[in-house]
Amino acid sequence: MFLNRKILIATKHKKELVIGPIIEKELGLSYVVNEQYDTDLLGTFTGEIERILDPIDNARKKCLDGMNLYNCEIGIASEGSFGPHPQAYFLSANEEVLIFIDKKNKLEIIAREISTETNFNSKTIQNIEELFAFAESVNFPSHALILRKSKHEKEDIFKGIQDHHELIKTFNYLHKKYQIVFAETDMRAMVNPMRMKLIEKTTLQLIQKIKSTCPNCQHPGFSVTKTKKGLKCNLCGTPTNSPLSLVSVCTHCSFEKEELYPNNKTSEDPMYCDHCNP
Numbered sequence: 001m002f003l004n005r006k007i008l009i010a011t012k013h014k015k016e017l018v019i020g021p022i023i024e025k026e027l028g029l030s031y032v033v034n035e036q037y038d039t040d041l042l043g044t045f046t047g048e049i050e051r052i053l054d055p056i057d058n059a060r061k062k063c064l065d066g067m068n069l070y071n072c073e074i075g076i077a078s079e080g081s082f083g084p085h086p087q088a089y090f091l092s093a094n095e096e097v098l099i100f101i102d103k104k105n106k107l108e109i110i111a112r113e114i115s116t117e118t119n120f121n122s123k124t125i126q127n128i129e130e131l132f133a134f135a136e137s138v139n140f141p142s143h144a145l146i147l148r149k150s151k152h153e154k155e156d157i158f159k160g161i162q163d164h165h166e167l168i169k170t171f172n173y174l175h176k177k178y179q180i181v182f183a184e185t186d187m188r189a190m191v192n193p194m195r196m197k198l199i200e201k202t203t204l205q206l207i208q209k210i211k212s213t214c215p216n217c218q219h220p221g222f223s224v225t226k227t228k229k230g231l232k233c234n235l236c237g238t239p240t241n242s243p244l245s246l247v248s249v250c251t252h253c254s255f256e257k258e259e260l261y262p263n264n265k266t267s268e269d270p271m272y273c274d275h276c277n278p
Helices: 016-027 055-070 128-137 164-178 193-211
Strands: 006-010 030-033 074-084 092-102 107-115 122-125 145-148 158-161 181-185 223-229 243-249 256-260
Touching: 006 016, 006 055, 016 030, 016 074, 016 193, 055 074, 055 092, 055 107, 074 193, 092 193, 107 193, 122 128, 128 164, 128 181, 145 164, 158 164, 164 181
Parallel strands: 006 030, 006 074
Antiparallel strands: 074 092, 092 107, 122 181, 145 158, 145 181, 223 243, 243 256
């Protein structure tokens, strides 16, 4: 289905470095990268351009716009989001969405990964000692920094700082001008190896979904779409919130397959039971 065809990777932040080799090896596709299409038009992390769409819709638009511009039938795009983890609010998290679109075969396959392995952070800095301490805590200089006057300032934004001399020089300029400096991690993929690693992991998940075909019609993208809770406690028999089954659905023919007892567990430990351990 994909062998010897061309795929457009919609990115301006070097994501092809991790996405491209995997796509070539696993699907036999040759990739091209957009050089004209500015994906920042759909939103920037620093807020000069607000991201209006949700991550999936943004990735889809990014992908389709790039495909149309380069006249490609297949495209792939990613979108990253950062903030508190949805379950552990005290931890920062990076969520990556990858979308794969094949117009010829009417395919749209999405993969998502979330991880607390991120250096996402920011701080208002008063002096050079605070700046050095913050920089060290977020893996500078292997991971770039951004300096500006304040969190919502849209002028005098200095991105991609990965050199101590440049960091000091920029801080001194901003501090002299505004008497205060806001430092934040640069979350663009090409200057953030931790994020690039998660994009690679999400690409591998996407490949797994593409290669998973429907038992009924052999259409790619047959994957788990729903988790049913209710695995019984092995002490009292009460249904718990642990998964009882996984349901996979084909987006092409709507065939469904339910897999009971994922992870080979037929009952749950009482410590996860609301009745035994309220």
